Amino acid sequence: MKAGRGSGSLSGALAPAPTSGLGAKPWARNLLAPQILIPGIAVLVGVALVASPFLATVVRSALAGAEGALAPSLRNFTTLFQDERFYSALGITAVTGLAATLLSCFFGLTLAWIVARTDTPGRSWFDTLNLVPFFLSPFVGAVSWTYLAAPHAGLLNNAISRYLAGPGDLLNIFSIGGVIWVLALFYTPYVYLFVIGPMRRMDPALEDAARVHGAGFLLTVRHVTAPLMLPALFSGALVVFVTSAGLFDVPLALASPRAIPTIPTTVYSLVQYPSDYGRAATIGVLVMAITVFFALAQRAYLSRRSYATVTGKGYRPRTVQLGRWRYATLALELFYVLSGVVLPMIALIFVSLSSLWTGWPAFAYMTLGNFDQVLFHHDLARRALVNSLIVAVLGATIGVLLGTLQSYYLQRGRSRLRTIMDSVLSLPLGIPGIILGLGFLILLIRTPLYATLWIILIAYIARFLPLATRGISAMLLAIGGDLEESARANGASWAQTVRVIVLPLIKPALVAAWLMLFVIFIRELGATILLYGQGTETISVAMVILGEQNFGQVAALAVVQTLMLVAAFMLFRLTRSSILES
């Protein structure tokens, strides 16, 4: 039987219905609908933000010659590819990046599992503590670790030689291992942030099934838990790999002193006078290519399988009773918190309280002078605190707004361009901060934005928007579209639906994204260093300036900055609604 017969008697005779349409072409009206228009604009803004530094970088990479006499050429590429030092830098960066990514994935996944799924004592505390290294920032972390593990001078080495009669250079932070260690420690929170949500939402029966069918604890983790976290893990790993590979200050502090070449320090060298921006941009282009490659590979890999782990019925979050293993997980947690938070903070505090740091706390040098200088006497430091706060609050707010709209487009939109946009919008993750700063400098120097906070703000948003978009997208993905549709069907317009349904539901992700942007903006340096002007210095710029003279003051500023960030974070945790956590 065909549809014709199925239409039945009731609808047999059709009379022309009154036409109540607007008369406009359907596609035109579609484009003007707010749910298309507003996210669309956000995406266009995002593309514009990507396009300018991207184009600047690409164009600059294709220009060679002396400053002022640049000509289009592929020389940058050919000379780069003939440079052996480039290849060894590439190799070392790949090794450190991969090792750091693997290690931070291990830590991030394990810690998230411990906090979300086990009965390890004190896990609600660890939920906060695991994120503190994120506030310390890798650079401050690297510096702190040099105070801890520099040969012959680090606190740990000194302790070993003093109390254990060991050699004074047992630990050497100035090595590839040191770079990996610090990167892993301080990028772990990224993975943790990406993984903890899915971990909380995973159906524990999937693990139970493995246990019952003969897999011991470790085999279960290997065969079930870890693979199921792959999508989130991949997102986190991608961010860690790309940003850690582009981060210059950690290798500069830890690898360069021992003449270990890396890509980010090579880029840093290239932009030092006498500078070679062409070659730096060329490396930037390659890094972007790698970013895109990884993003596409991730997408391709994930699209082959389904990772939906939330099964509605019969699902009840359960914690694993670890028994005696509780102490093992507790030990791992303590180890991480000790390495990532406690020890670096102790080192920083010691240094910040010393007028002269001699490698061991000495009562004779104790002083509060560094804090006094930073907090009350340094115009620069105080101005920088204010500027950073303004940029961070404003930037994080704008970033979350754009990120929300972009994720809405990426997750809910119908456009065919969605997948391409997803890759395009994540491009800035692969642009080294200083190159991106240069791009914006070239672009905006003729505008009134030059030497204002706005130019910094724009660069920050351009660079880190993908992080917000990724985080919010993940949450939006987890929330069924039917919650919105039922609001529409019940009479709410799109705007009302977004306000009353979508935003409250994704609030945890919004808060997380805001926090992430806020923190990053407070401490970002690479993109700022060329863009700050007189009166628009940020905290990181102040740290660099202070770092030329007195590291005690830098340590004091770092302590202040960290306390400020952690306080902001605690405030958020307290006010955060726990509806979706349960």
Add this chain to the structure above:
Amino acid sequence: MKSDNASGRDGTHTFVEVTALRKNFDGTLALQGVSFGVARGTTVSLLGPSGCGKTTVLRSIAGLETPDAGRVRISDTVVFDSDGGINLAPEVRQVGMVFQSYAVWPHMTVAENVGFPLKIRRVPAAEIESRIADVLALVGLEGLGARPATNLSGGQQQRVALARAIIHEPRLVLFDEPLSNLDAKLRDQMRTELKLLQNRLGFTAIYVTHDQEEALALSDNVVVMNHGLVEGMAAPRELFARPTTPFVANFLGFDNMFEGTVAWIGDAGTGDSSPSVSGGAGIPIGVTVGEDVTLRCFWRDGAQLARGAPVILAFRSERVTLGSPGGKDEPGSNRYEGSVEACVYLGTCQDYLIEAGSMRVRAVGPGDSTFGRGERVAFSIRPEDCCVFSGGQSLGLKGLTEE
């Protein structure tokens, strides 16, 4: 209600009219031209297997999906017309909808969920409150208004979704498998409540389900869908008694289906000289199933039928009568013997799987019947209980059993 003049203007009595809807999802033809109508105040069920396009139809009516072609009219408003370029936004279509997943908003209390449609319509707060209380009482959730919506059991959440869909007294309520997530007991209960509610409020309803009992229990008309097409549309009793296609038959519980050939037509059978039995308006025919068994049944389709033509024979397991073997062979009763292959005790009844030659017949016996596994048993099917379809239609059946 607005719709009062709809019938006058259109010359029909349909309140909702869906015409030739087509929808293509990246190559999946979800709808291939679906048309049906719903009379005012009645319930139409869309029934069909998973993936046949039921939800897509419903979403197209609600405005949540934009079909590629077709027309949807609700009351006297054309809400969608691909030719006229009309596509009203969901919020102006003024319908209520209950989602398969409930779609109860987890960040709101029960009262906030239920009061949402009124709040959106800027009804005064005091009135909202009293109407929430009324409608919660109606669905049996008195006093639970202040609870977070996620603290409810599945059945209660379903009622919240229902209350939300009817609080603004929509002219049309759409239900997308609202009961499929409930366990059997609760499902029965909610079914009854839904029916009572509709009687009381008198809204028009379109009800999507893949459960035949639900469709039969709740609706005035059933539209059976398959692969994006309407396979049949009729009132429940008609549909249940005389399914029009093998697909519909199978879907409506004709759980014994066999391919066979026509052995004889009319009273003058060849091998079997059984006397004529008045079987409604059909011609008695014989259908050979497997190698040896020929069943007597009636051909009700007006179409010509030739001897030896391939047909499909179908009957329900509940219509199979069981008895001890060796009894007398009543003429025209299709009585056979076989052995019990499996038997499942279900309390009020027992399910049997009986092997008789090349046929495997499902049968239902009373709860206290005592045929054991491997035992010989006699079974008979009345010719009136058999449905015969011409064999060309077996395609639909194939698509179904594959699932």
Add this chain to the structure above:
Amino acid sequence: MKSDNASGRDGTHTFVEVTALRKNFDGTLALQGVSFGVARGTTVSLLGPSGCGKTTVLRSIAGLETPDAGRVRISDTVVFDSDGGINLAPEVRQVGMVFQSYAVWPHMTVAENVGFPLKIRRVPAAEIESRIADVLALVGLEGLGARPATNLSGGQQQRVALARAIIHEPRLVLFDEPLSNLDAKLRDQMRTELKLLQNRLGFTAIYVTHDQEEALALSDNVVVMNHGLVEGMAAPRELFARPTTPFVANFLGFDNMFEGTVAWIGDAGTGDSSPSVSGGAGIPIGVTVGEDVTLRCFWRDGAQLARGAPVILAFRSERVTLGSPGGKDEPGSNRYEGSVEACVYLGTCQDYLIEAGSMRVRAVGPGDSTFGRGERVAFSIRPEDCCVFSGGQSLGLKGLTEE
């Protein structure tokens, strides 16, 4: 099998023995002392409403939950004993388990899912492959091994979970509501398949469900649970015919339940002089329900019963016989008249809600019965079909109806 000497040692024939399990979840007494045994090769169902502790019992047996007290023995191994401090890890208990949510690993193919228990046990790859093929054939999933597990329909996923649970030939298979996510048609089908499979493989099974049909269909013994306690344990037919408590009765489909008082005991009724009817082993009594109606039934409990004592009367809607009003009143037949309040067509049958004085009776009539809403109708219940419980037990009923 290992268990051969178990009976000898223990002096019992139970293969699984659960003794006095207690479990407290932050104040919720999930289990308050649950004991039961399962004979080798048989199936025991745990039946009970949501939240009664069924899953907790099953998980305790599997080792996924650590009870606060009690003992669990599987074959001749004590796998858990709170006194002896024994608590074996799940992976060494050698059971198979089918989870309510299937818990099919979405990142593996069907074959990988099914082969997992063997891979973990380091069975050679070639053998794994052949055994996967065998077991997939067994559950009817031939050729689907290479598919991603999530590309399957619900019913197919359920079979994957089943195949995974039996591939390593466990001595005990645990099922946690394996069919509750399926629609009615598929559920029926899977039920039959499960039964056949167990017959073929002969494993011992514990089966958790809240669906009475499932419990009755699949098991040799049914344990009815309520609020962390065992309410009754019996073979399906026994349980179905003579539930021991009102709770069990209600749960097993006695959908008409009334509180009443004993009007007369023995043959000498007061107001009603009906003659004695041989009703099994019970004493005939009269029970007054509401203001005016007195039903004749049998008291089977050995306990003493006084006139005027509060009792609970229960019967099934399927056992109510419907007829036209005004017919003759057969003696002892509990025949009354009422009017149809609601009527739901279900195809093979129709559900009626009948109001007769202060009683509201649910009844099931044949699919082709034609009593309309508001129509007068006569109904009767045979005394043998009524169950009477002493009124002190009404507590259990209350807890149930609240849900």
Add this chain to the structure above:
Amino acid sequence: AAEEPPALKAAAGPQKEQLRKLVAAAVKEGELSYWDVVLQPKTASIAIEAFRKHYGLPASFKVNYSLARSADLVTRVNQELQADRVTMDVVAIALLPFAHEKVKGGHIMRYDSPQYAAYRGVFEKGLGKEGYFAFNGAYLFVPMWDSSKLKFKGTSWKDLIGAVPEGRMSMGDAGNSVTYLATYMGLKTVLGVDYFKKVATMKPTFLVRSEQIANQIVTGQDQFAFSGMPTRAYQFNQRGAKLQFLLPKEGVVLLPQAIFILAKAPHPSAAKLWIDFILSEAGQKILVENEALISGRAGFVSPIPDYAPPIEKLNVIKIDWEKITADDQNKAKAEWLSIFKP
């Protein structure tokens, strides 16, 4: 004004009139933008305060001071020039080749400061360019150690070789800092490439920040610094350290901070006044006292001769900064890298 500011008091005749005009113009301009790569903000505040007093500028007159890293400042200047949107007035940078390059490009304002009279010697030695820039202070990188930890008695660059075990000496990273590179280029002319190859066998660690170089000697991580900065020794010793440095007999590379006005400076008059002040006796005193920089001013008496010796006392290695091109520097950088970071 009843009370004449010191600058006007000191001047006389037509000069006085000119100065008065200049001050008036500067007041009208209202502010000044000054970029530097060395001066700490604290020092800058002292200088700015003195500057205002010296010329009697109102409190509303703003001197915007920024400290930047050399490479970033170079980029910034280049970008502003390319975009023809100059916001900086005075720039001080220890990169003479860069300053010469900008003079050639016509980007530096010609200004004959009255103070240049005291800088003849500087111009003669090729450490400045008459009419365009002199230097407000110079610094240098020399061997340094902690006298409480190491007894070192050497007098020559060559005495460094083998003075401490492998891996216990730090060195300025010429791959990442142009000032260390310039030092290398200068030293190479007197010590030769082979000398540096020997240094490389000591497996030095490479640091950029002079602060860190000094600190690592204090903590004992390094026993010796190849590129110690006397300024740091001064500052650390004030806090209790015992740093000591050596001015080797072969000579040192002096790194003068060229200070100049950009041709399109938005506040040229204020800029001229600033140059005049910084190069004056008073200005130089502030810089030397606070930053231990070496003054190029003739007749200037250093208040801390131990750390900032008078320029005449130094054996400055002669370098023709004007001839050095970016290309030369790139070549030297590559050479340094191949020696130290093969």
